[in-house]
Amino acid sequence: MSVTAAEIEQVFREQYGRSVAVLVRLCGSIDAAEEAVQDAFTAALQRWPSAGLPPSPAGWIITAARNRAIDVARREASRESRHDLAALHEPADDCEEFDMDMHAIRDDRLRLIFTCCHPALALESQVALTLRLLGGLSTPEIARAFLVPETTMGQRIVRAKGKIRDAKIPFRIPEHAELQARVAAVLAVVYLVFNEGYTAKSGERLLRADLCEEAIRLTRQVSDLMPGEGEVKGLLALMLLTDARRAARVGVDNSLIPLAEQDRALWDSSLIEEGLSLVRHCVAANRPGYYQLQAAIQAVHCSAAGAGQTDWQQVVALYDQLADLTRSPIVELNRAVAVAEVHGPEAALALVEALTLDRYHLFHAIRADLLVRLKRPREAVAAYDAAIARSENRAEREFLGRKRNASLELFS
Amino acid sequence: MQHYLLSIYQPEGPTPAPSVLQNIMRDVNALRQEMQQADAWVFSGGLHAPSTATVLRVQGDSVLTTDGPFLEAKEHIGGFTIVKAPDLDAALEWGRRLAKATTLPIEVRPFRDGGDR
Numbered sequence A: 001m002s003v004t005a006a007e008i009e010q011v012f013r014e015q016y017g018r019s020v021a022v023l024v025r026l027c028g029s030i031d032a033a034e035e036a037v038q039d040a041f042t043a044a045l046q047r048w049p050s051a052g053l054p055p056s057p058a059g060w061i062i063t064a065a066r067n068r069a070i071d072v073a074r075r076e077a078s079r080e081s082r083h084d085l086a087a088l089h090e091p092a093d094d095c096e097e098f099d100m101d102m103h104a105i106r107d108d109r110l111r112l113i114f115t116c117c118h119p120a121l122a123l124e125s126q127v128a129l130t131l132r133l134l135g136g137l138s139t140p141e142i143a144r145a146f147l148v149p150e151t152t153m154g155q156r157i158v159r160a161k162g163k164i165r166d167a168k169i170p171f172r173i174p175e176h177a178e179l180q181a182r183v184a185a186v187l188a189v190v191y192l193v194f195n196e197g198y199t200a201k202s203g204e205r206l207l208r209a210d211l212c213e214e215a216i217r218l219t220r221q222v223s224d225l226m227p228g229e230g231e232v233k234g235l236l237a238l239m240l241l242t243d244a245r246r247a248a249r250v251g252v253d254n255s256l257i258p259l260a261e262q263d264r265a266l267w268d269s270s271l272i273e274e275g276l277s278l279v280r281h282c283v284a285a286n287r288p289g290y291y292q293l294q295a296a297i298q299a300v301h302c303s304a305a306g307a308g309q310t311d312w313q314q315v316v317a318l319y320d321q322l323a324d325l326t327r328s329p330i331v332e333l334n335r336a337v338a339v340a341e342v343h344g345p346e347a348a349l350a351l352v353e354a355l356t357l358d359r360y361h362l363f364h365a366i367r368a369d370l371l372v373r374l375k376r377p378r379e380a381v382a383a384y385d386a387a388i389a390r391s392e393n394r395a396e397r398e399f400l401g402r403k404r405n406a407s408l409e410l411f412s
Numbered sequence B: 001m002q003h004y005l006l007s008i009y010q011p012e013g014p015t016p017a018p019s020v021l022q023n024i025m026r027d028v029n030a031l032r033q034e035m036q037q038a039d040a041w042v043f044s045g046g047l048h049a050p051s052t053a054t055v056l057r058v059q060g061d062s063v064l065t066t067d068g069p070f071l072e073a074k075e076h077i078g079g080f081t082i083v084k085a086p087d088l089d090a091a092l093e094w095g096r097r098l099a100k101a102t103t104l105p106i107e108v109r110p111f112r113d114g115g116d117r
Helices: A005-027 A030-051 A057-079 A082-092 A095-100 A102-116 A123-134 A139-145 A150-166 A176-198 A209-225 A230-243 A269-285 A290-303 A312-326 A329-343 A345-353 A361-373 A377-390 A394-411 B018-037 B088-102
Strands: B002-011 B041-046 B054-059 B062-067 B075-085 B106-110
Touching (some): A005 A057, A005 A123, A030 A150, A102 A176, A123 A139, A123 A176, A290 A312, A312 A329, A329 A345, A329 A361, A361 A377, A361 A394, B002 B088, B018 B041, B075 B088, B088 B106
Antiparallel strands (some): B002 B075, B002 B106
């Protein structure tokens, strides 16, 4: 059976992170690990098209990369000292076992995730390294996704890898006392990747689906690695329930369609089913957290047959919990939207106007919506203008512009 | 073992009241003893004010001597500790404790080549 380059590419995306993680343990260096894995895939590209896919592509890649790393170390050792060679030979001997040992690989990947998301690295570097080393994205791909020049992203990654090497950021799973904070840091990184994909901060395309899929894939990995962590499940559920509405959220002309107006038949029912099931697990475990509560709110929306059937009381109750937990004005803003549905726009507007979120475009957009409902068109138009001025996304600006013009017509 | 420089950043301005300073010195000394017992301590010292500094700069064939610190800044290094640690996490933990003891920001920076001499 012949294998196409596209299929090898697929294996590359799926296995790159796993292979690099194992090789980092063997080489103790990210650069050496990446180089060995790249070489292994180059060898696969030459061999697999004629020889066919091996029974375990991942095992093949890891073994080839390991052999490659040993070769490189041997060459360096003959040049420098015999000492390094001995150090590398030793773990190599149990390589036949680790090919099978999913536990060891699992721990290798966990260690690498925690290293990539180490608090001693800047958040933007954490994101870049995670996408690169665990997601297998190339530097140009990451640069494109975050709309920064390739050289900037390249330097960012090189600098971060240099800090890991020189400052000796360890490859290890954090101890119990710090585990929760470190898991939260990992989740913050993947959530940032997801949000960047969901509403591109700036630029033309509203959705960058590849980033959303990458974030979901990474969260699935973390969830497999730490099945007991409620917040990991919560984040996965939140992403699935949000991503399930992707097709309904964007119109044919790439315009944004709000939740209430979406064609629910376009929602991805299997993603919703999976998300709801995760939320049920979280609710049963009864250890609510930031992501779990947000997922629960999305679950209420996704369970409603139509926008009119939404259980807003339940949404408000969940936002109450979330507001208690976070004390975040953005949560308060979203809570106000639900309050409008239960207690009316007047009560909601009072909540919104008590917030100091002038720089946030959605603050003005939500205020504008409430002013329309309160039949105060002049203020509504001004608020839409403020929202448009602060939005960096074209589709969002156009959506707000349409609402602004509609509110003008409504009262003229 | 990797060596790390823990720099203590001190703001410009008057020194704290003697009673406050006394507590700080007690905590810093206790931490130093703990570092020594853990065989992590390499060296430490406090520095006089930047106004006591002298800068030497090569100019052609001669070396120019000027009064004052190299950089005028709102913060300056008030002292430092060198620790040896297996990795950054361990060094950061000492740094965290030094920050609490001194009540000042600590910069943790690795030495080149591990720092072993």
